[in-house]
Amino acid sequence: MIQFPKPTVEQFFRTYAISNFTVSSDEQRLIFSTNLNGKMNLWAMDLPDTFPYLFAHYDESISFIKIDPENRYVLAGYDKDGDENHQIYAIPNEGGLPQPLITGDELEKYFFSHLSEDGKRIYYMTSEENPSFLNARVRNLEDNSDTLLNVGEASPTQLSAVSDDEEAFVYLRSYANTYVTGFVKVGEETHSLTPDPDKVHVVFDPVFIDEKTIYFVTDYESEYSYVAKFDLDTKEFSSVVTVEKESVDTLKWDKENKAFYLVTEKGVADVLYRYHLKTHKLEQLKTPIDVIGKVQVTKSGSLYLLGTSATVPSNIFKSTDGNEWKQLTNNGVLGVSTGDMVEPEVVSYKSFDGMEIEALLCKPKPENDNGHTIFWPHGGPQASERKTFRAMFQSFLNRGYTIFAPNFRGSTGYGSSFVKLVEQDWGEGPRLDCLAAIEWLFNNNITEREKLFLVGGSYGGYMALLLHGRHPEYFKAVVDIFGPSDLFTFVNSVPPHWKPIMDRWLGDPERDKERFIKDSPVTYLDGMTKPMLVIQGAKDPRVVKEESDQIVAKLEEKGRDVEYLVLEDEGHGFSKKENEIKVYNLMLEFLEKHQG
Numbered sequence: 001m002i003q004f005p006k007p008t009v010e011q012f013f014r015t016y017a018i019s020n021f022t023v024s025s026d027e028q029r030l031i032f033s034t035n036l037n038g039k040m041n042l043w044a045m046d047l048p049d050t051f052p053y054l055f056a057h058y059d060e061s062i063s064f065i066k067i068d069p070e071n072r073y074v075l076a077g078y079d080k081d082g083d084e085n086h087q088i089y090a091i092p093n094e095g096g097l098p099q100p101l102i103t104g105d106e107l108e109k110y111f112f113s114h115l116s117e118d119g120k121r122i123y124y125m126t127s128e129e130n131p132s133f134l135n136a137r138v139r140n141l142e143d144n145s146d147t148l149l150n151v152g153e154a155s156p157t158q159l160s161a162v163s164d165d166e167e168a169f170v171y172l173r174s175y176a177n178t179y180v181t182g183f184v185k186v187g188e189e190t191h192s193l194t195p196d197p198d199k200v201h202v203v204f205d206p207v208f209i210d211e212k213t214i215y216f217v218t219d220y221e222s223e224y225s226y227v228a229k230f231d232l233d234t235k236e237f238s239s240v241v242t243v244e245k246e247s248v249d250t251l252k253w254d255k256e257n258k259a260f261y262l263v264t265e266k267g268v269a270d271v272l273y274r275y276h277l278k279t280h281k282l283e284q285l286k287t288p289i290d291v292i293g294k295v296q297v298t299k300s301g302s303l304y305l306l307g308t309s310a311t312v313p314s315n316i317f318k319s320t321d322g323n324e325w326k327q328l329t330n331n332g333v334l335g336v337s338t339g340d341m342v343e344p345e346v347v348s349y350k351s352f353d354g355m356e357i358e359a360l361l362c363k364p365k366p367e368n369d370n371g372h373t374i375f376w377p378h379g380g381p382q383a384s385e386r387k388t389f390r391a392m393f394q395s396f397l398n399r400g401y402t403i404f405a406p407n408f409r410g411s412t413g414y415g416s417s418f419v420k421l422v423e424q425d426w427g428e429g430p431r432l433d434c435l436a437a438i439e440w441l442f443n444n445n446i447t448e449r450e451k452l453f454l455v456g457g458s459y460g461g462y463m464a465l466l467l468h469g470r471h472p473e474y475f476k477a478v479v480d481i482f483g484p485s486d487l488f489t490f491v492n493s494v495p496p497h498w499k500p501i502m503d504r505w506l507g508d509p510e511r512d513k514e515r516f517i518k519d520s521p522v523t524y525l526d527g528m529t530k531p532m533l534v535i536q537g538a539k540d541p542r543v544v545k546e547e548s549d550q551i552v553a554k555l556e557e558k559g560r561d562v563e564y565l566v567l568e569d570e571g572h573g574f575s576k577k578e579n580e581i582k583v584y585n586l587m588l589e590f591l592e593k594h595q596g
């Protein structure tokens with residue numbers, strides 16, 4: 001019989017992303033954003049058939065998709081080469097080429113908020129005239145009038161919910177990732193959704209279930225976020241559903257069945273629940289994947305879910321009862337079964353101060369093992385490494401590398417206090433958690449000293465630079481993917497609507513001058529003696545190219561071994577397949593070159 005070789009690393013590169021989706025109200029059409037043809041575009045399937053076809057061609061990343069309730073048009077948000085200046089486009093119902101609808105100068109942003117029930121008014125946020133705090137506006141599609149609804153003040157604002165009669169609006173105001181207040185505005189009256197907006201807490205995912213009742217998620221006076229309610233008649237706030245040691249992350253309303261769907265974050269995986277308003281019963285539901293990217297509940301009460309697991313790339317699923325799932329997309333790794341891939345182990349270790357830190361340990365199949373480990377600090381930093389599919393991880397594992405990804409202090413999924421631990425402390429606590437992890441790898445005979453690589457992206461890239469500069473003895477070579485290199489320049493180069501949150505998140509360059517010096521990777525150039533690869537998207541608005549340019553220039557001046565790849569048409573990530581493959585190949589070549 002014909003014998004086929006084992007899967008090669010290149011096969012893992014041929015995996016496609018599905019980053020978002022929506023279903024039409026009649027459930028006849030599923031539209032999703034994917035890089036199936038190499039670049040991000042909208043594709044569709046006419047349900048129940050499952051053959052995807054190109055729906056809108058624009059070759060750019062898509063920030064949202066919304067189908068007109070009466071199926072006359074589709075709305076989508078596009079940016080340019082990853083610059084995150086999202087603008088709103090309209091696409092004919094039959095598909096085609098997106099037409100600019102709510103757009104402006106290429107540096108302005110237009111974020112979609114809400115489409116009225118009759119599909120005639122679009123509510124949106126814009127940076128126009130208010131780049132730091134953003135204004136809310138409404139565009140009437142019948143007469144093309146555009147009205148200012150709210151002027152953002154004090155901190156970036158977001159119009160997050162609109163009542164069906166369009167008389168009441170919920171705005172969120174962010175002071176930090178961990179401090180977001182919510183307030184409802186009706187005519188000239190404004191009320192905080194929580195009893196005291198001066199207390200640090202978050203509010204998100206507000207839903208009007210009628211003109212007078214708003215449900216939302218908050219961690220007000222709690223370690224874990226829960227579902228709460230605000231009554232516009234009585235102005236009363238009350239807690240509705242809490243889940244022990246799990247943070248509610250998503251709230252969706254099922255109007256048909258008078259129930260809520262909740263996604264909770266439990267460390268490295270998600271849990272899906274249904275909460276019945278009449279019976280107050282909370283049911284845990286089965287899901288086909290570990291991490292849920294998006295949930296949509298349709299008018300009929302059907303549930304659609306986009307999700308992924310460590311060995312399952314993103315796919316869309318449908319359920320009519322919340323327990324049996326039909327997979328609508330068949331997005332896999334070219335010729336590779338889930339059994340040929342690696343499922344991470346969830347481990348935990350004690351850090352320098354006794355704090356328990358959870359981590360993902362991915363071990364290659366014994367026949368592939370090359371004896372080397374990649375240490376991967378995640379980005380964010382207020383995010384976490386979870387059981388999601390990463391082509392990069394699975395291809396490195398296929399080449400024989402062990403991967404270790406710690407959820408150091410500041411990571412999400414472990415309660416509100418834990419997330420706050422990275423605020424105004426980017427370089428000390430989390431770095432010491434990483435060092436404790438490395439010692440744990442050595443002490444548990446998972447990694448040999450002299451066989452450790454360091455790779456990280458964004459905040460993970462910053463941590464890779466900092467660990468390299470301060471502790472070069474641990475590493476053979478280092479890969480930095482768009483990591484901030486100097487906190488003084490980084491704090492001033494972020495997008496305008498991030499600036500108001502920088503103080504709580506990172507600190508103030510004057511007040512915290514000593515700490516900024518201590519925690520900036522550029523302070524430790526002398527230590528950066530190991531070979532380095534730096535990768536950067538030229539259009540990255542979050543960690544701008546100068547952050548990588550300056551560290552590369554300074555290391556080159558010192559005659560260090562540093563390679564630099566700039567992707568001209570990418571931002572904070574690699575959305576184009578050929579760019580992604582170029583990056584993975586270069587990283588693998590670099591690691592292989594420095595194994596000896």
Ligand SMILES: CC(=O)N[C@@H](C)C(=O)N[C@@H](C)C(=O)O
Nearest residue numbers: 177379380381458459460542
């Ligand atoms: C404001 C904020 O938390 N932004 C993050 C989502 C982000 O983009 N952080 C960068 C620095 C990253 O690490 O990805």
